[in-house]
Amino acid sequence: MDLDAYLAERGGEWHRLEVLANRPNLLSPAEIDELVVLYQRAATHLSVLRTRNPDPVMLADLSRLVLAGRAAVTRSSGGFSWRPLGEFFAYRLPAALYRTRRWWGTLAVLLVTATAVLVWYMASHPEVLSLFVDDADIDKVVNQEFVGYYSEYRAQNFALQVWTNNALLTAQCLASGVLILPVFYLLWSNMLNTAVVGGIMVSRDAGGTFLTYLAPHGLLEITCLFVGAGVGLRIGWSWIAPGPLQTRRQALVAWVREGMVVAVGLVPALLVAGCLEAFVTPSALPPFARIGIGAAVWLGFLSYALVWGREADRRRPAGPDTADLPAA
Template identity: 85%
Template sequence: MMDLDAYLAERGGEWRRLEVLASRPKLDDPVEVDELVVLYQRAATHLSVLRSRNPDPVMLADLSRLVLAGRAAVTRSSGGFSLRPLADFFAYRLPGALYRTRRWWGTLAVLLVAATAVLIWYMASHPDVLGLFVDDADIDDIAERSFVSYYSEFQSQNFALQVWTNNALLTAQCLAAGVLILPVFYLLWSNMLNTAVIGGVMVSRDAGSTFLTYLAPHGLLEITCLFVGAGVGLRIGWAWIAPGPLLTRQQSLVAWVREGMVVAVGLVPTLAVAGCLEGFVTPSALPAPARIAIGAAVWLAFLAYALLWGREADLRRPTGPESSDLPTA
């Protein structure tokens, strides 16, 4: 026989809050809608517990009525088509996830950009090393023709779709492989080496400005998305290695996989924007400073969204047990 007074004292606050939310004709705040769902699920569990352990008829009747009211309110709040969940995702959940993982993808960005720059300089300064990857004929062809023509070889819309698909696949691979840690570094190394070889070719032929002109408009955002995918993937892998003092390995991994799914969905339209930049802006007839300025403006807007607004979105996360699926950095 359970202590009914103790159980009521422990759960009564949640039941009263559920009654308040269920009595409202409409809930406009997404946080309150989420709270309503959680409290309804808990009340249903409490009702099941009471029925099996302490069938007090008065309390069972009151709690049954409350559960029915909660179910009706949940159905009413979630009924019909609404863009609010989508708006809430892009306004709060995605930027919050980007902000919480900022140390992982930000550190990768700094280290890999620096390493790539060093590799470009080293290959440009050591033709014998560069020759291990491309021969002299290919070097001349890349520097004089194929690097620039690559961006205008296909129609802009087709090229944008192609690079969007390729980059989304690479980023998804980094996210999915993160649980194993090492494959992420292999994917990053392959991408970094390819960029370094092309950059080394262009710099060795005094075409470094052309390399930056054609890389910066889309590359700032595109490569950042790759770093985000790789950083979040590594964070997922770290979740089961070092889950922390409050969660089991399984709980930590599940929480960060959810976070990774949020980021994965959010990177799809972001990479589409990068693909449009690469298909329409990079090969355009605009002056080089204008093309770079467009790419830089879009990139800075993404960073502001992820870091500045992301911090605000993270502060607005739900509090209490219902936020347990939102991990901390």
């Protein structure tokens, strides 16, 4: 074996491994991956050199480097770091929300408009509303059930229940998006239920109560549902129209990965919505204060998704998870 040629060929990788292994600060995820690959290669090189009886000095130096690489890999993979979590919420999640904004934004406009029209139509046409509920049920909803629903259980238990139910519905919309049609069924069911309740309240001149008890949590809650549904539909569209540069499988895998980012990110958002519904909606605060709190939180989410999301999409580190994404 020509040791000089072998050293010239592998020396660059060994030097890079030494630099990464001796770095005192925490490594980025990309550097950790590079460190693992270089360590594995150096271990293979050491095994090859031992069978060829090379210079003992080179063997000793390479053995020391492999040991340092192993220690660095163990340290990097075993230690806890807040950096990946920070990068997720600072870049990956808002960028994913921004990239899919046309999908969930369009759904939001269409469905909110359709729901408002249905509420008005049912309130103006009692015969249509009677197909869903009778007069006795209407009186019960207006006088007891609608307002009482929000204070029926202890606030902390109610928050957990609402969070679980909304997370399940949003997850169903996101996961079923690959088949497209189930998303519209889930959205229609939710929209019809809201329209019937709204029609009941408005028909009895209780529209103000309906908005007071719906808006504080509903603005964020329904937006999260639209986000899940919109991203789910984008996943489904990826295998219908993958684009000119990707196969259907590549586009589907890339957008499923993006969908998982959104799914994880919606969990805390829905938790906030659940807390609003349990603690703010039924509280003794004036209606304008309750609606104002919900609106402030909702506008904060939209700013995070659209304003900061645009900047995050531009600034987030490039990687295989972002490079494979086709245009939204």
